[in-house]
Amino acid sequence: MEERVGQIWDKWITKLAYQGYPEAAVQLDDVKAALGVFYRGLGGDSGLTISATTPTLHRARRNWLHRVAGTGSKVELAWYDERCLYLPQRLDVFPQAELNRELYFWLAALAGTPATAEVHLGMNWLVDNQQRCLQTLSLYPGLKPRYQRLVDAFLRLRDPAELKHSGQAAVLSAVYQALREPGSVTELPADDFAPDPVPLWLHPNPPRAEGLHSEDNGKDRDSSQGQSKQGEQRRRQAERVEKPEENGTTLGVRHEADLFSYAEFCQMDRGSEDEDDLDQAESIANDIDKMSVTQDSTPVASRIKFDLDLPSAQEDDIPLGEGIRYPEWDYKRQVLLPDYSCIIPMQSRNAQASDLPAHLQTTARRLRRQFEMLTNRSVRLRSQYDGDELDIDAYLQHRTALATGKGDDGRLYSQKRRLQRDMSCLLLADLSLSTDAWVGTQNAEDDCQVIDVIRDSLYLFSESLHASEDQFAIHGFSSRRREHVRFNCLKDFGETYNDTVRGRIADISPGFYTRMGAAIRHASALLAKQPAEKKLLLLVTDGKPNDLDRYEGRHGIEDTRKAIQEARSMGLVPFCITIDEQANQYLPYLFGRQGYTFIHRATQLPKKLPQLYLKLTGKLLEH
Amino acid sequence: MNNLTTIDTSAAGSAAFYQPQGNEEALFMHAYEHQLPVLLKGPTGCGKTRFISYMAEKLGLPLHTVACHDDLSASDLVGRHLIGDGCTVWSDGPLTRAVREGGICYLDEVVEARKDTTVVIHPLTDDRRILPIDRTGEVLEAPDNFMLIVSYNPGYQNVLKGMKPSTRQRFLSMSFDYLPAAEETAVIVHETGVDEAIATRLVALANSLRELKDQDLEEGASTRLLVYTATLIAAGFDPLQACRAGMIEPLTDDAQTVVGLMELAQATFGAA
Numbered sequence: 001m002e003e004r005v006g007q008i009w010d011k012w013i014t015k016l017a018y019q020g021y022p023e024a025a026v027q028l029d030d031v032k033a034a035l036g037v038f039y040r041g042l043g044g045d046s047g048l049t050i051s052a053t054t055p056t057l058h059r060a061r062r063n064w065l066h067r068v069a070g071t072g073s074k075v076e077l078a079w080y081d082e083r084c085l086y087l088p089q090r091l092d093v094f095p096q097a098e099l100n101r102e103l104y105f106w107l108a109a110l111a112g113t114p115a116t117a118e119v120h121l122g123m124n125w126l127v128d129n130q131q132r133c134l135q136t137l138s139l140y141p142g143l144k145p146r147y148q149r150l151v152d153a154f155l156r157l158r159d160p161a162e163l164k165h166s167g168q169a170a171v172l173s174a175v176y177q178a179l180r181e182p183g184s185v186t187e188l189p190a191d192d193f194a195p196d197p198v199p200l201w202l203h204p205n206p207p208r209a210e211g212l213h214s215e216d217n218g219k220d221r222d223s224s225q226g227q228s229k230q231g232e233q234r235r236r237q238a239e240r241v242e243k244p245e246e247n248g249t250t251l252g253v254r255h256e257a258d259l260f261s262y263a264e265f266c267q268m269d270r271g272s273e274d275e276d277d278l279d280q281a282e283s284i285a286n287d288i289d290k291m292s293v294t295q296d297s298t299p300v301a302s303r304i305k306f307d308l309d310l311p312s313a314q315e316d317d318i319p320l321g322e323g324i325r326y327p328e329w330d331y332k333r334q335v336l337l338p339d340y341s342c343i344i345p346m347q348s349r350n351a352q353a354s355d356l357p358a359h360l361q362t363t364a365r366r367l368r369r370q371f372e373m374l375t376n377r378s379v380r381l382r383s384q385y386d387g388d389e390l391d392i393d394a395y396l397q398h399r400t401a402l403a404t405g406k407g408d409d410g411r412l413y414s415q416k417r418r419l420q421r422d423m424s425c426l427l428l429a430d431l432s433l434s435t436d437a438w439v440g441t442q443n444a445e446d447d448c449q450v451i452d453v454i455r456d457s458l459y460l461f462s463e464s465l466h467a468s469e470d471q472f473a474i475h476g477f478s479s480r481r482r483e484h485v486r487f488n489c490l491k492d493f494g495e496t497y498n499d500t501v502r503g504r505i506a507d508i509s510p511g512f513y514t515r516m517g518a519a520i521r522h523a524s525a526l527l528a529k530q531p532a533e534k535k536l537l538l539l540v541t542d543g544k545p546n547d548l549d550r551y552e553g554r555h556g557i558e559d560t561r562k563a564i565q566e567a568r569s570m571g572l573v574p575f576c577i578t579i580d581e582q583a584n585q586y587l588p589y590l591f592g593r594q595g596y597t598f599i600h601r602a603t604q605l606p607k608k609l610p611q612l613y614l615k616l617t618g619k620l621l622e623h
Numbered sequence: 624m625n626n627l628t629t630i631d632t633s634a635a636g637s638a639a640f641y642q643p644q645g646n647e648e649a650l651f652m653h654a655y656e657h658q659l660p661v662l663l664k665g666p667t668g669c670g671k672t673r674f675i676s677y678m679a680e681k682l683g684l685p686l687h688t689v690a691c692h693d694d695l696s697a698s699d700l701v702g703r704h705l706i707g708d709g710c711t712v713w714s715d716g717p718l719t720r721a722v723r724e725g726g727i728c729y730l731d732e733v734v735e736a737r738k739d740t741t742v743v744i745h746p747l748t749d750d751r752r753i754l755p756i757d758r759t760g761e762v763l764e765a766p767d768n769f770m771l772i773v774s775y776n777p778g779y780q781n782v783l784k785g786m787k788p789s790t791r792q793r794f795l796s797m798s799f800d801y802l803p804a805a806e807e808t809a810v811i812v813h814e815t816g817v818d819e820a821i822a823t824r825l826v827a828l829a830n831s832l833r834e835l836k837d838q839d840l841e842e843g844a845s846t847r848l849l850v851y852t853a854t855l856i857a858a859g860f861d862p863l864q865a866c867r868a869g870m871i872e873p874l875t876d877d878a879q880t881v882v883g884l885m886e887l888a889q890a891t892f893g894a895a
Contacts, residue, residue, distance in 0.1 A: 046834075140891060
């Protein structure tokens with residue numbers, strides 16, 4: 001009974017203390033796509049993705065209701081770093097949904113407008129935001145009425161009594177003044193508490209400003225693919241701290257004042273999941289105010305991984321040659337690092353010549369028939385000016401036209417035209433360790449690993465293309481740092497598709513990481529040597545580029561993008577097929593909106609791939 | 624802006640108005656004098672076609688424009704026998720006509736045409752400057768005032784089309800791009816008569832849209848679309864509605880992108 005009363009009280013008081021307007025809330029997911037276009041159009045960094053932010057602690061004074069209810073100590077504010085633009089997951093600041101929606105766009109505009117040098121220094125939150133406002137409003141005069149509307153609505157929500165009785169009267173009125181007339185306030189009156197958070201401004205101290213050595217070495221890995229759902233894509237607030245003494249305690253209460261918070265420091269490798277119960281780990285992560293992350297110079301986990309993963313030379317695939325060096329794009333310095341990564345072409349050691357697996361026979365037979373038709377397809381065009389046969393219908397029409405005194409232009413022939421295909425295709429498959437993951441569908445029988453899906457796709461794709469007589473090659477790639485980018489040759493352009501190749505496909509196995517840029521560069525070089533007129537570079541993958549060193553996040557994405565641009569300038573047509581649900585966040589930046597496709601269920605890939613190939617090359621059939 | 628004054632605006636009604644981007648006029652004149660074929664590259668609607676009409680007018684040459692398409696074959700360019708009442712008549716195609724009469728033959732978006740067309744233009748692009756016509760047994764020699772111009776848009780990456788290097792290397796090439804903001808504004812004011820403030824904002828919006836190329840949009844907003852939009856505004860349409868019909872809807876079919884672009888238009892134009 002006591003507990004029940006407590007729950008009701010908690011619900012009631014929390015609701016009472018809550019200052020938002022949930023009935024007018026606007027969700028980030030609903031406006032995200034349009035917001036992205038808007039943000040990039042204003043000049044915002046197009047490499048950034050939009051993501052939900054996490055509540056952060058603020059040190060402002062709380063009113064008595066909040067104190068009683070124990071809420072109001074956290075706030076969701078907008079900010080950005082070099083990877084994402086973070087916005088609140090939902091906005092319910094105003095009682096009108098339209099205003100909340102406008103607020104999203106206003107925040108995006110504030111973040112997207114190119115900032116002046118002063119603002120970049122990020123010295124003073126107050127001056128910073130006012131400067132940004134001024135800049136945004138002067139560049140985009142159309143935003144003025146909207147800003148005015150937002151400020152008016154915001155000030156209307158504030159209780160004038162609050163201003164009078166609050167100890168913060170001076171601070172508040174300065175902030176309101178800054179909102180009303182951006183640029184007019186240079187300093188806040190001194191106060192024990194931080195000023196109230198202002199939802200119309202960007203985060204006072206986005207974690208990007210401080211940070212120890214925020215060298216962005218790809219230590220923090222994004223959530224592993226395929227497992228996280230939309231709602232969980234929020235960022236946790238994190239701080240970088242110095243690594244604690246080795247022999248000191250690994251568990252220390254850091255926020256003594258917050259009695260009810262979890263705060264601990266434990267040495268763990270984020271590359272692997274220590275917590276068995278992921279849901280519980282997740283909920284703890286949600287409750288922790290701040291996660292502390294440190295840079296450890298000894299890559300323990302990765303070192304172990306090497307030892308476990310790398311087979312001995314006798315066991316490993318046969319390297320074909322010393323390795324070929326390719327440059328890598330350093331987006332921070334905007335230079336190509338020459339000879340940075342090393343591609344090692346390899347061929348399977350243990351592959352045994354084998355047949356097509358039984359479960360693919362039927363599909364393969366059907367696809368072969370379809371593709372065979374492509375080679376012999378020819379069309380007869382009627383009513384042509386010239387041709388090899390007389391078109392009787394057209395001739396009759398012509399005679400009739402003459403007889404009735406009407407002239408026509410004399411298209412009397414029919415012409416047989418054989419459809420020519422002069423194209424080469426290179427299929428590049430991601431064989432990184434992530435393809436070891438399982439993909440599930442509704443019924444457990446369909447469960448399979450990504451690598452199986454990729455293997456089946458390679459089979460069907462080869463069967464189809466072999467039938468169509470198009471030139472094609474198949475390669476797989478994985479990597480272990482820049483010095484070891486494995487490039488598995490499954491079928492070269494010169495080879496015929498036969499049982500040996502099938503054996504190699506059967507032998508592929510997942511391992512290592514995804515240094516996509518280097519692999520694309522090598523594949524482009526191979527494909528560019530082909531004499532065909534049209535050259536298609538198909539990439540089949542299950543996620544973002546990543547590797548153990550800094551090839552992670554933005555660095556990997558930018559390098560891959562550069563490699564794709566290079567491929568285009570060589571006259572190749574790159575196209576990506578992905579099974580990563582989050583692909584629409586970054587693939588448009590890499591391949592352009594038309595340059596990729598997402599397969600909803602991984603198990604569709606084997607059947608979809610040949611169809612897609614037909615569609616992509618379909619244009620050629622008309623010529 | 625200075626260039627604008629050098630154009631005789633009194634004749635603007637009849638002569639094509641063209642805003643130079645760089646040294647393209649000098650290059651073109653050189654190509655004409657030395658009988659070199661010219662290749663123009665550049666995004667849709669940035670002024671390639673307008674440049675050619677302007678130069679044709681300036682040089683006093685007849686202009687034969689062929690808009691190339693999927694089905695355009697060699698015989699469409701060269702000509703064919705037509706059947707008349709009891710006889711066949713040879714009819715020249717636009718290319719043959721240009722070679723016979725002299726003047727500029729302009730193959731717009733040449734990569735769209737079928738492959739056999741490139742074979743026809745090859746002998747015209749080297750120093751022989753001849754056009755053999757198999758059907759009639761003729762070999763036409765191009766006169767001094769004949770000029771072959773082709774254009775294409777390298778931006779279309781999806782269409783699996785490109786120009787063969789062997790063909791590309793036969794031409795003197797020029798790259799066109801959208802005009803710098805101030806000059807594009809001047810063009811719009813000149814073409815449509817909207818006031819300069821509106822034109823400035825239109826150009827600013829267009830430049831924002833161009834930033835989105837390849838990621839959110841397939842193609843940036845062309846100067847042509849800007850002129851359409853300005854015409855709508857000049858005719859009294861609400862600027863936002865004009866932007867939607869003239870610039871945003873033509874660029875994308877994706878509903879969410881339209882919403883984002885409309886917000887952008889609103890931020891640029893205000894109102895509402």
